[in-house]
Amino acid sequence: MEILLGEASNFEISLSIYFDEETGKISITGLPIKTKFVEVPREKRFERLYSYGLIKIDLLIAIKYLGISLQTIDMAIKEGMFRIALVLYIKCFNNSGGGRSQLSLKKYIKMFQESR
Numbered sequence: 001m002e003i004l005l006g007e008a009s010n011f012e013i014s015l016s017i018y019f020d021e022e023t024g025k026i027s028i029t030g031l032p033i034k035t036k037f038v039e040v041p042r043e044k045r046f047e048r049l050y051s052y053g054l055i056k057i058d059l060l061i062a063i064k065y066l067g068i069s070l071q072t073i074d075m076a077i078k079e080g081m082f083r084i085a086l087v088l089y090i091k092c093f094n095n096s097g098g099g100r101s102q103l104s105l106k107k108y109i110k111m112f113q114e115s116r
Contacts, residue, residue, distance in 0.1 A: 051101035055092045062088040 018027045062085040069081035093105045 048101045054100065055103060058088045058092055062086075 016029045018029075020027070065081040065085040065088070069078050069085065072078050072081070092103050093108075095102050
């Protein structure tokens with residue numbers, strides 16, 4: 001399946017989506033950004049460890065987007081990058097009900113206050 005996301009005078013994004021019925025994996029090609037895929041084993045005993053690994057990835061990406069936001073002068077890009085960073089940051093403290101562990105905001109604030 002191919003999807004055309006946008007057209008302008010010199011702008012076009014065309015995605016191809018493939019579904020492997022044997023493995024259940026979905027592949028998307030043609031994205032205008034670099035992507036990284038993370039596959040988490042579903043073993044219960046590693047659930048918290050992998051949740052914290054995913055939180056680390058979210059926070060590192062949030063920092064990257066904040067850096068882009070600070071360096072650009074285009075207000076649309078600046079605001080978009082900031083919003084993405086904010087959502088990724090909040091997601092680390094929010095219980096989404098998806099079984100993923102989250103960081104404790106109270107512990108974080110206490111640790112921050114003690115370090116000052």
